[in-house]
Amino acid sequence: MKLYSYYRSSCSYRVRIALALKEIDYDYVAINLLDGDQASAHYREINPLKLVPALELAPGEVIGQSLALCEWLEETHPEPPLYPTAPLERARVRAMVTTVCSEIQPLCNMGVNNYLVSQHDATTESIQRWQAHWMERGFVAVESALAESGTEFCFGSTPGMGDIFLVPQVYNARRFKVSLDAYPNIQRVVDACNKHPAFSTAAPEQQPDYPG
Amino acid sequence: MKLYSYYRSSCSYRVRIALALKEIDYDYVAINLLDGDQASAHYREINPLKLVPALELAPGEVIGQSLALCEWLEETHPEPPLYPTAPLERARVRAMVTTVCSEIQPLCNMGVNNYLVSQHDATTESIQRWQAHWMERGFVAVESALAESGTEFCFGSTPGMGDIFLVPQVYNARRFKVSLDAYPNIQRVVDACNKHPAFSTAAPEQQPDYPG
Known part of the structure; x- marks a missing residue:
């Protein structure tokens, strides 16, 4: 592949x-x-x-x-399975995944930033506010889901689909200096993920095209 | 329920x-x-x-x-099943679904419009261009997937997950007067769906809260 x-x-x-x-x-x-x-x-x-x-x-x-x-x-x-077995639990994981991939990432990326600059006179500051606004809306929902689950990883004692979507989004939040202070569960889970070898291997700075 | x-x-x-x-x-x-x-x-x-x-x-x-x-x-x-059986075919359906739910809808909705108006001085015209820009980017991808499949519904002879996501997005496009002229396969599939009883029942104008 x-x-x-x-x-x-x-x-x-x-x-x-x-x-x-x-x-x-x-x-x-x-x-x-x-x-x-x-x-x-x-x-x-x-x-x-x-x-x-x-x-x-x-x-x-x-x-x-x-x-x-x-x-x-x-x-x-x-x-290893990335989802739990019970349909209702799978739905809870997919709801959190969708929060990241349909409510945060589509609004917080280079293509949208470029359009805002070219068509809406966006500045570095207004882009920063834009990113923070949509990331915060999504992170509030994710934080509430993680507070309810209360497990080491997003939804269990091993990493799964929720963690796969959360970690890259938090990487982006840090890159754009969006504060994570209000989301202790998100920080806790991401710290656990980043100690796991699969997450370290996949990190941006470990890729062949990382500028170094 | x-x-x-x-x-x-x-x-x-x-x-x-x-x-x-x-x-x-x-x-x-x-x-x-x-x-x-x-x-x-x-x-x-x-x-x-x-x-x-x-x-x-x-x-x-x-x-x-x-x-x-x-x-x-x-x-x-x-x-009835909403996905095909073979994993690669399921992936093709899910890729199209994701185009709608991660590349079009998150950018084209009331919350984003309101933010653009309040924070970026957006006008009716610039909102219209914004909607058209992101819908067109996504529709080009969907049109290409449907041209390849060539079936009555998005991916087969019965409606499935692709159709479930496509029809409401096209309803929105028409509401915001985004032209569909460049997408003959999208128009053809949506026409077929709208003749199907499940799609008629689910249409906005059939709901109890439709203002009439």
């Missing part, structure tokens, strides 16, 4: 954690989003959506979108 | 379609987002996230987030 990834893309980071938890080997292909590699003719043939991550299983067999990819990994490589 | 819903919320609309396809009876509880019902003390006890939809299975057993809800329905009420 080949993973097309950018070290700092939080969606790529999610898939790297899932692959590491499942102990799946893959080739890393760096796509530099700042240089526009994602829009090159070569990459558009692999992923017409011009997005990372993408997982190439064989020539022409490509899966895009990190959530679809993580669900595919769980279905095809069930050990 | 009780479904907390707002007739015009595209995320509520998704769950209404899924419930109708599964032929599951439920009580409809209207939450008027314009009146702020979602932030009332009563509703916050049911869903602390202050969002619709939410499905109440029993007092205290509530599932929020439409994607988590649809996956839960599929796991607990498997007939």
Whole structure:
């Protein structure tokens, strides 16, 4: 398998954690989003959506979108499981995952920042407020879910899908200097994750395209 | 089961379609987002996230987030199936679903519009351009997936998860006068869906809180 990834893309980071938890080997292909590699003719043939991550299983067999990819990994490589067994518990994990991937990340990324700058005269300060506003709305929901679960990782004593989505989002929050002081459970769980070897391996600074 | 819903919320609309396809009876509880019902003390006890939809299975057993809800329905009420059987095909459906629920809807909704108006001096025209920009980016990806599948519904001869997410997004696009001329496959599939009884039942104008 080949993973097309950018070290700092939080969606790529999610898939790297899932692959590491499942102990799946893959080739890393760096796509530099700042240089526009994602829009090159070569990459558009692999992923017409011009997005990372993408997982190439064989020539022409490509899966895009990190959530679809993580669900595919769980279905095809069930050990260790990333979801609990009971449907209601699975729904609680997926609700938290959706908070990150539908309420925070889509609003807090380079494409949206660029549009705000070009079309809405956004400044460094207003972008900072924008990021903080949407991250905080989502983190309040995640914090409440984690306070209720009260486990070492998001939803249990081993890392799973919630942790896979939370850790890259918190990495982004720190990058954009969004305070995490109001979210002790988020900080506690992310600290536990970052001590786990799968999360260390998947971290941005461990990737071949990390500028160092 | 009780479904907390707002007739015009595209995320509520998704769950209404899924419930109708599964032929599951439920009580409809209207939450008027314009009146702020979602932030009332009563509703916050049911869903602390202050969002619709939410499905109440029993007092205290509530599932929020439409994607988590649809996956839960599929796991607990498997007939008729909303996904194909093969993992790679399921991944293709989930990638399309994610395009709608992580790349279009989160950017094109009332909360984001309100923030743009209050913090970025957005006008009716700039909001219209904003909506068109993000909807078009997502629709190009969906159109390409549907052109490849070439089936009556998004991914097969019966409606499934792709259709559940596509139809409410197209309803929103029409509401905001975003042109669909460039997307013949999207138009064709949505026309087929709208002739299906589950989709008619779930339509905004059929809900008890439709202002008429």
